[in-house]
Amino acid sequence: xxxxxxxxxxxxxxxxxxxxxxxxxxxxxxxxxxxxxxxxxxxxxxxxxxxxxxxxxxxxxxxxxxx
Amino acid sequence: xxxxxxxxxxxxxxxxxxxxxxxxxxxxxxxxxxxxxxxxxxxxxxxxxxxxxxxxxxxxxxxxxxxxxxxxxxxxxxxxxxxxxxxxxxxxxxxxxxxxxxxxxxxxxxxxxxxxxxxxxxxxxxxxxxxxxxxxxxxxxxxxxxxxxxxxxxxxxxxxxxxxxxxxxxxxxxxxxxxxxxxxxxxxxxxxxxxxxxxxxxxxxxxxxxxxxxxxxxxxxxxxxxxxxxxxxxxxxxxxxxxxxxxxx
Ligand SMILES: Cc1ncc(C[n+]2csc(CCOP(=O)(O)OP(=O)(O)O)c2C)c(N)n1
Ligand code: SF4
Ligand code: SF4
Ligand code: SF4
Numbered sequence: 001x002x003x004x005x006x007x008x009x010x011x012x013x014x015x016x017x018x019x020x021x022x023x024x025x026x027x028x029x030x031x032x033x034x035x036x037x038x039x040x041x042x043x044x045x046x047x048x049x050x051x052x053x054x055x056x057x058x059x060x061x062x063x064x065x066x067x
Numbered sequence: 068x069x070x071x072x073x074x075x076x077x078x079x080x081x082x083x084x085x086x087x088x089x090x091x092x093x094x095x096x097x098x099x100x101x102x103x104x105x106x107x108x109x110x111x112x113x114x115x116x117x118x119x120x121x122x123x124x125x126x127x128x129x130x131x132x133x134x135x136x137x138x139x140x141x142x143x144x145x146x147x148x149x150x151x152x153x154x155x156x157x158x159x160x161x162x163x164x165x166x167x168x169x170x171x172x173x174x175x176x177x178x179x180x181x182x183x184x185x186x187x188x189x190x191x192x193x194x195x196x197x198x199x200x201x202x203x204x205x206x207x208x209x210x211x212x213x214x215x216x217x218x219x220x221x222x223x224x225x226x227x228x229x230x231x232x233x234x235x236x237x238x239x240x241x242x243x244x245x246x247x248x249x250x251x252x253x254x255x256x257x258x259x260x261x262x263x264x265x266x267x268x269x270x271x272x273x274x275x276x277x278x279x280x281x282x283x284x285x286x287x288x289x290x291x292x293x294x295x296x297x298x299x300x301x302x303x304x305x306x307x308x309x310x311x312x313x314x315x316x
Contacts, residue, residue, distance in 0.1 A: 004071075012085075015087070015287055016286055016287070016290070053071040058245075060086075060088055060089055060091030061082055062091065064071070065071060065072050067070060067072065
Protein backbone atom coordinates (compact mmCIF):
# COMPACT_ATOMS: atom_id res chain seq x y z
CA UNK A 1 0.00 0.00 0.00
CA UNK A 2 1.15 3.51 -0.80
CA UNK A 3 1.90 5.51 2.35
CA UNK A 4 3.37 8.89 3.29
CA UNK A 5 6.63 9.07 5.21
CA UNK A 6 7.77 12.25 6.98
CA UNK A 7 11.45 13.00 7.56
CA UNK A 8 11.11 14.25 11.15
CA UNK A 9 14.63 15.70 11.22
CA UNK A 10 14.12 17.80 8.08
CA UNK A 11 10.65 18.96 9.22
CA UNK A 12 10.25 22.52 10.50
CA UNK A 13 6.93 21.92 12.23
CA UNK A 14 5.08 24.48 10.12
CA UNK A 15 1.86 22.47 10.08
CA UNK A 16 0.95 23.05 6.43
CA UNK A 17 0.74 19.27 5.87
CA UNK A 18 -1.60 19.00 8.87
CA UNK A 19 -4.13 21.28 7.14
CA UNK A 20 -3.72 19.53 3.78
CA UNK A 21 -4.43 15.93 4.87
CA UNK A 22 -7.97 14.88 3.96
CA UNK A 23 -7.82 12.01 6.50
CA UNK A 24 -6.74 14.35 9.33
CA UNK A 25 -4.04 11.92 10.46
CA UNK A 26 -1.08 14.32 10.72
CA UNK A 27 -0.30 16.30 13.83
CA UNK A 28 2.71 18.09 15.26
CA UNK A 29 4.50 16.15 17.98
CA UNK A 30 3.85 17.27 21.52
CA UNK A 31 6.72 15.28 22.99
CA UNK A 32 9.50 15.17 20.41
CA UNK A 33 11.81 18.03 19.43
CA UNK A 34 14.06 17.46 16.43
CA UNK A 35 17.68 18.53 16.04
CA UNK A 36 16.62 21.84 14.49
CA UNK A 37 14.49 22.57 17.55
CA UNK A 38 11.08 22.06 15.93
CA UNK A 39 8.13 19.87 16.91
CA UNK A 40 8.01 17.58 13.87
CA UNK A 41 4.89 16.45 12.09
CA UNK A 42 3.88 12.85 12.69
CA UNK A 43 1.38 10.51 11.08
CA UNK A 44 -0.81 9.32 13.90
CA UNK A 45 -2.67 6.56 12.03
CA UNK A 46 -0.60 5.19 9.17
CA UNK A 47 -3.25 2.54 8.44
CA UNK A 48 -5.66 5.32 7.48
CA UNK A 49 -3.22 6.96 5.03
CA UNK A 50 -4.55 6.74 1.47
CA UNK A 51 -1.27 7.82 -0.16
CA UNK A 52 -2.85 10.85 -1.83
CA UNK A 53 0.34 12.94 -1.36
CA UNK A 54 -1.57 16.16 -0.66
CA UNK A 55 0.61 16.61 2.43
CA UNK A 56 3.72 16.41 0.24
CA UNK A 57 2.32 18.97 -2.20
CA UNK A 58 2.05 21.53 0.63
CA UNK A 59 5.32 20.77 2.43
CA UNK A 60 7.64 23.74 1.80
CA UNK A 61 10.69 21.77 2.87
CA UNK A 62 10.09 18.69 0.74
CA UNK A 63 10.35 16.37 3.75
CA UNK A 64 7.50 14.04 2.81
CA UNK A 65 7.84 11.10 0.44
CA UNK A 66 4.94 8.92 -0.61
CA UNK A 67 5.54 5.40 -1.89
CA UNK B 68 5.69 2.74 -6.80
CA UNK B 69 6.80 6.17 -5.69
CA UNK B 70 3.87 8.59 -5.85
CA UNK B 71 5.88 11.49 -4.57
CA UNK B 72 9.63 11.77 -4.21
CA UNK B 73 11.98 14.71 -4.12
CA UNK B 74 13.07 15.79 -7.60
CA UNK B 75 16.75 15.30 -8.42
CA UNK B 76 16.78 18.89 -9.66
CA UNK B 77 16.80 20.10 -6.05
CA UNK B 78 20.09 19.57 -4.20
CA UNK B 79 20.22 17.86 -0.80
CA UNK B 80 20.91 21.19 0.92
CA UNK B 81 18.09 22.06 3.35
CA UNK B 82 16.30 25.33 2.57
CA UNK B 83 17.13 28.14 5.01
CA UNK B 84 13.58 29.54 4.69
CA UNK B 85 11.44 30.11 7.77
CA UNK B 86 8.95 27.37 8.74
CA UNK B 87 5.95 27.41 6.41
CA UNK B 88 7.47 29.86 3.89
CA UNK B 89 6.14 28.89 0.47
CA UNK B 90 9.34 29.96 -1.31
CA UNK B 91 10.19 26.26 -0.77
CA UNK B 92 7.05 25.06 -2.56
CA UNK B 93 7.82 27.24 -5.58
CA UNK B 94 11.43 26.02 -5.70
CA UNK B 95 10.13 22.47 -5.86
CA UNK B 96 7.60 23.27 -8.61
CA UNK B 97 10.24 24.93 -10.81
CA UNK B 98 12.70 22.05 -10.32
CA UNK B 99 10.05 19.40 -11.02
CA UNK B 100 8.83 21.20 -14.12
CA UNK B 101 12.31 21.40 -15.60
CA UNK B 102 13.04 17.76 -14.73
CA UNK B 103 9.80 16.75 -16.46
CA UNK B 104 10.85 18.57 -19.65
CA UNK B 105 14.17 16.67 -19.55
CA UNK B 106 16.26 19.82 -20.01
CA UNK B 107 18.04 19.98 -16.63
CA UNK B 108 21.49 19.84 -18.25
CA UNK B 109 20.65 22.78 -20.50
CA UNK B 110 19.10 25.00 -17.85
CA UNK B 111 20.59 28.17 -16.39
CA UNK B 112 18.81 29.78 -13.45
CA UNK B 113 19.35 33.25 -12.07
CA UNK B 114 18.97 33.90 -8.35
CA UNK B 115 17.91 37.31 -7.02
CA UNK B 116 18.71 39.36 -3.95
CA UNK B 117 16.18 38.72 -1.22
CA UNK B 118 15.36 35.69 0.90
CA UNK B 119 15.88 33.48 -2.15
CA UNK B 120 19.43 34.79 -2.67
CA UNK B 121 20.78 31.29 -1.99
CA UNK B 122 18.54 29.68 -4.62
CA UNK B 123 21.76 28.80 -6.44
CA UNK B 124 22.53 26.32 -3.67
CA UNK B 125 19.16 24.63 -3.90
CA UNK B 126 18.62 24.18 -7.63
CA UNK B 127 20.68 21.47 -9.29
CA UNK B 128 21.18 23.57 -12.43
CA UNK B 129 23.89 25.91 -13.59
CA UNK B 130 23.05 29.04 -11.62
CA UNK B 131 24.12 32.66 -11.61
CA UNK B 132 23.55 35.36 -9.00
CA UNK B 133 22.41 38.77 -10.19
CA UNK B 134 22.81 42.13 -8.51
CA UNK B 135 19.55 43.28 -6.90
CA UNK B 136 16.82 43.49 -9.56
CA UNK B 137 19.09 42.80 -12.50
CA UNK B 138 18.11 39.18 -13.18
CA UNK B 139 16.14 39.89 -16.39
CA UNK B 140 19.09 41.85 -17.81
CA UNK B 141 21.44 39.01 -16.95
CA UNK B 142 18.98 36.49 -18.39
CA UNK B 143 18.84 38.53 -21.58
CA UNK B 144 22.59 38.28 -22.05
CA UNK B 145 22.79 34.61 -21.14
CA UNK B 146 19.87 33.64 -23.38
CA UNK B 147 21.21 35.57 -26.36
CA UNK B 148 24.61 33.90 -26.05
CA UNK B 149 23.11 30.47 -25.32
CA UNK B 150 19.83 30.42 -27.25
CA UNK B 151 19.55 26.65 -26.80
CA UNK B 152 19.58 26.86 -23.02
CA UNK B 153 16.49 27.25 -20.85
CA UNK B 154 17.02 30.46 -18.86
CA UNK B 155 14.84 31.38 -15.91
CA UNK B 156 14.87 34.14 -13.29
CA UNK B 157 13.53 33.58 -9.78
CA UNK B 158 12.78 36.96 -8.17
CA UNK B 159 10.99 38.45 -5.18
CA UNK B 160 8.77 41.51 -5.33
CA UNK B 161 11.33 43.89 -3.84
CA UNK B 162 13.78 42.61 -6.41
CA UNK B 163 11.52 42.55 -9.48
CA UNK B 164 8.95 45.25 -8.78
CA UNK B 165 11.05 47.86 -7.01
CA UNK B 166 14.77 48.15 -7.70
CA UNK B 167 14.47 45.95 -10.82
CA UNK B 168 11.33 47.40 -12.40
CA UNK B 169 13.24 48.86 -15.35
CA UNK B 170 14.95 45.58 -16.17
CA UNK B 171 11.65 43.70 -15.89
CA UNK B 172 9.61 46.05 -18.06
CA UNK B 173 12.24 46.39 -20.76
CA UNK B 174 12.93 42.66 -20.96
CA UNK B 175 9.19 42.25 -21.57
CA UNK B 176 9.07 45.10 -24.10
CA UNK B 177 11.98 43.58 -26.00
CA UNK B 178 10.13 40.28 -26.00
CA UNK B 179 13.13 38.41 -24.62
CA UNK B 180 12.57 34.66 -24.80
CA UNK B 181 13.07 34.09 -21.07
CA UNK B 182 10.93 32.83 -18.19
CA UNK B 183 10.45 34.76 -14.96
CA UNK B 184 9.11 33.26 -11.75
CA UNK B 185 7.97 36.25 -9.71
CA UNK B 186 7.42 35.70 -5.98
CA UNK B 187 4.90 38.21 -4.63
CA UNK B 188 4.81 38.04 -0.82
CA UNK B 189 4.03 41.74 -0.41
CA UNK B 190 7.04 42.50 1.76
CA UNK B 191 10.83 42.76 1.92
CA UNK B 192 11.42 39.49 3.73
CA UNK B 193 15.19 39.36 3.88
CA UNK B 194 15.75 42.81 5.30
CA UNK B 195 13.18 42.46 8.08
CA UNK B 196 9.73 43.27 6.76
CA UNK B 197 9.73 46.70 5.15
CA UNK B 198 6.87 47.73 2.85
CA UNK B 199 7.26 46.47 -0.71
CA UNK B 200 5.72 48.07 -3.83
CA UNK B 201 3.31 45.11 -3.69
CA UNK B 202 2.22 45.51 -0.04
CA UNK B 203 -1.58 45.70 -0.15
CA UNK B 204 -3.56 48.65 1.24
CA UNK B 205 -3.92 48.36 5.00
CA UNK B 206 -1.20 45.73 5.32
CA UNK B 207 1.31 46.48 8.06
CA UNK B 208 5.07 46.58 7.56
CA UNK B 209 7.91 48.10 9.58
CA UNK B 210 7.87 51.18 7.33
CA UNK B 211 4.07 51.52 7.45
CA UNK B 212 3.35 50.35 10.98
CA UNK B 213 -0.27 51.49 10.86
CA UNK B 214 -0.91 49.78 7.55
CA UNK B 215 -0.28 50.99 4.02
CA UNK B 216 -2.31 54.06 3.17
CA UNK B 217 -2.56 56.56 0.34
CA UNK B 218 0.55 58.43 1.44
CA UNK B 219 2.54 55.30 0.53
CA UNK B 220 1.13 55.11 -2.99
CA UNK B 221 -0.70 52.12 -4.40
CA UNK B 222 0.39 48.51 -4.90
CA UNK B 223 1.90 47.72 -8.28
CA UNK B 224 0.14 45.11 -10.40
CA UNK B 225 2.92 43.58 -12.44
CA UNK B 226 0.94 41.07 -14.53
CA UNK B 227 -1.70 43.64 -15.44
CA UNK B 228 1.00 46.14 -16.41
CA UNK B 229 3.11 43.73 -18.47
CA UNK B 230 0.00 42.42 -20.23
CA UNK B 231 -0.32 45.82 -21.94
CA UNK B 232 3.04 45.36 -23.63
CA UNK B 233 3.31 43.90 -27.11
CA UNK B 234 6.51 42.05 -26.20
CA UNK B 235 4.89 40.00 -23.43
CA UNK B 236 3.83 36.56 -24.64
CA UNK B 237 2.35 35.19 -21.44
CA UNK B 238 1.54 36.61 -18.00
CA UNK B 239 -0.39 34.69 -15.36
CA UNK B 240 -0.91 35.09 -11.61
CA UNK B 241 -1.24 31.99 -9.41
CA UNK B 242 -1.09 31.28 -5.69
CA UNK B 243 0.23 28.83 -3.10
CA UNK B 244 -2.49 29.06 -0.44
CA UNK B 245 -3.80 25.50 -0.78
CA UNK B 246 -3.18 22.22 -2.58
CA UNK B 247 -5.40 23.11 -5.55
CA UNK B 248 -3.59 26.42 -6.05
CA UNK B 249 -0.16 24.80 -5.78
CA UNK B 250 -1.08 22.25 -8.47
CA UNK B 251 -2.39 25.09 -10.64
CA UNK B 252 0.84 27.03 -10.06
CA UNK B 253 2.79 24.05 -11.37
CA UNK B 254 0.71 24.04 -14.56
CA UNK B 255 1.40 27.75 -15.11
CA UNK B 256 5.13 27.39 -14.42
CA UNK B 257 5.31 24.53 -16.92
CA UNK B 258 3.54 26.62 -19.54
CA UNK B 259 5.91 29.55 -18.99
CA UNK B 260 8.93 27.27 -19.41
CA UNK B 261 7.45 25.46 -22.42
CA UNK B 262 6.83 28.80 -24.11
CA UNK B 263 10.55 29.46 -23.95
CA UNK B 264 11.44 25.97 -25.21
CA UNK B 265 9.04 26.59 -28.13
CA UNK B 266 10.77 29.97 -28.74
CA UNK B 267 7.52 31.87 -28.17
CA UNK B 268 8.86 34.71 -26.01
CA UNK B 269 8.69 36.53 -22.71
CA UNK B 270 6.70 34.62 -20.09
CA UNK B 271 6.11 35.54 -16.48
CA UNK B 272 4.31 33.71 -13.69
CA UNK B 273 3.52 35.77 -10.61
CA UNK B 274 3.14 33.50 -7.59
CA UNK B 275 1.37 34.80 -4.48
CA UNK B 276 3.34 33.51 -1.50
CA UNK B 277 3.43 34.17 2.24
CA UNK B 278 5.91 35.58 4.72
CA UNK B 279 4.70 34.23 8.07
CA UNK B 280 7.67 35.77 9.86
CA UNK B 281 7.25 39.38 8.77
CA UNK B 282 3.47 39.20 8.48
CA UNK B 283 3.59 38.07 12.13
CA UNK B 284 1.23 35.17 11.49
CA UNK B 285 1.29 31.41 11.82
CA UNK B 286 1.96 29.64 8.50
CA UNK B 287 -1.72 28.51 8.34
CA UNK B 288 -3.01 32.03 9.02
CA UNK B 289 -0.69 33.49 6.41
CA UNK B 290 -2.24 31.23 3.77
CA UNK B 291 -5.69 32.29 4.91
CA UNK B 292 -4.57 35.93 4.57
CA UNK B 293 -3.62 35.30 0.93
CA UNK B 294 -6.97 33.64 0.27
CA UNK B 295 -9.09 36.23 2.05
CA UNK B 296 -7.18 39.47 1.50
CA UNK B 297 -4.33 39.33 -0.99
CA UNK B 298 -6.22 37.86 -3.95
CA UNK B 299 -8.85 40.57 -3.66
CA UNK B 300 -6.16 43.00 -4.77
CA UNK B 301 -4.27 40.54 -6.95
CA UNK B 302 -6.87 38.44 -8.76
CA UNK B 303 -5.64 35.10 -10.06
CA UNK B 304 -5.70 34.24 -13.71
CA UNK B 305 -4.19 34.74 -17.14
CA UNK B 306 -3.62 38.37 -18.08
CA UNK B 307 -2.04 37.71 -21.42
CA UNK B 308 -1.56 34.62 -23.53
CA UNK B 309 -0.66 35.06 -27.19
CA UNK B 310 -1.53 31.37 -27.77
CA UNK B 311 -5.16 32.24 -27.10
CA UNK B 312 -4.94 35.35 -29.28
CA UNK B 313 -3.69 33.22 -32.19
CA UNK B 314 -6.52 30.72 -31.65
CA UNK B 315 -9.18 33.43 -31.51
CA UNK B 316 -7.91 35.37 -34.52
C1 LIG C 1 21.54 47.43 -4.34
C2 LIG C 1 20.87 46.92 -3.10
N1 LIG C 1 19.91 47.65 -2.50
C3 LIG C 1 19.30 47.21 -1.40
C4 LIG C 1 19.61 45.99 -0.88
C5 LIG C 1 18.91 45.51 0.40
N2 LIG C 1 17.94 44.45 0.11
C6 LIG C 1 18.26 43.16 0.25
S1 LIG C 1 16.98 42.12 -0.05
C7 LIG C 1 15.93 43.43 -0.34
C8 LIG C 1 14.48 43.22 -0.68
C9 LIG C 1 14.04 41.79 -0.69
O1 LIG C 1 12.69 41.70 -0.85
P1 LIG C 1 12.01 40.76 -1.92
O2 LIG C 1 12.63 40.92 -3.25
O3 LIG C 1 10.56 41.01 -1.84
O4 LIG C 1 12.35 39.26 -1.47
P2 LIG C 1 11.97 38.45 -0.17
O5 LIG C 1 13.13 38.63 0.76
O6 LIG C 1 10.67 38.99 0.38
O7 LIG C 1 11.85 37.04 -0.65
C10 LIG C 1 16.61 44.65 -0.21
C11 LIG C 1 15.99 45.95 -0.37
C12 LIG C 1 20.61 45.23 -1.53
N3 LIG C 1 20.97 44.01 -1.10
N4 LIG C 1 21.23 45.70 -2.63
S1 SF4 D 1 -0.70 10.85 1.83
FE1 SF4 D 1 -2.74 11.80 2.01
S2 SF4 D 1 -3.78 10.61 3.62
FE2 SF4 D 1 -1.57 10.11 3.76
S3 SF4 D 1 -0.81 11.52 5.30
FE3 SF4 D 1 -0.49 12.51 3.32
S4 SF4 D 1 -2.32 13.79 2.98
FE4 SF4 D 1 -2.79 12.34 4.65
S1 SF4 E 1 4.63 20.65 5.88
FE1 SF4 E 1 6.67 19.69 5.96
S2 SF4 E 1 7.90 21.03 7.27
FE2 SF4 E 1 5.76 21.60 7.60
S3 SF4 E 1 5.11 20.36 9.38
FE3 SF4 E 1 4.58 19.17 7.57
S4 SF4 E 1 6.35 17.84 7.16
FE4 SF4 E 1 7.02 19.44 8.60
S1 SF4 F 1 11.49 36.17 5.99
FE1 SF4 F 1 9.54 35.73 4.99
S2 SF4 F 1 10.01 35.40 2.80
FE2 SF4 F 1 11.93 35.26 3.97
S3 SF4 F 1 12.21 33.07 4.40
FE3 SF4 F 1 11.17 33.98 6.17
S4 SF4 F 1 8.98 33.71 5.75
FE4 SF4 F 1 10.06 33.40 3.81
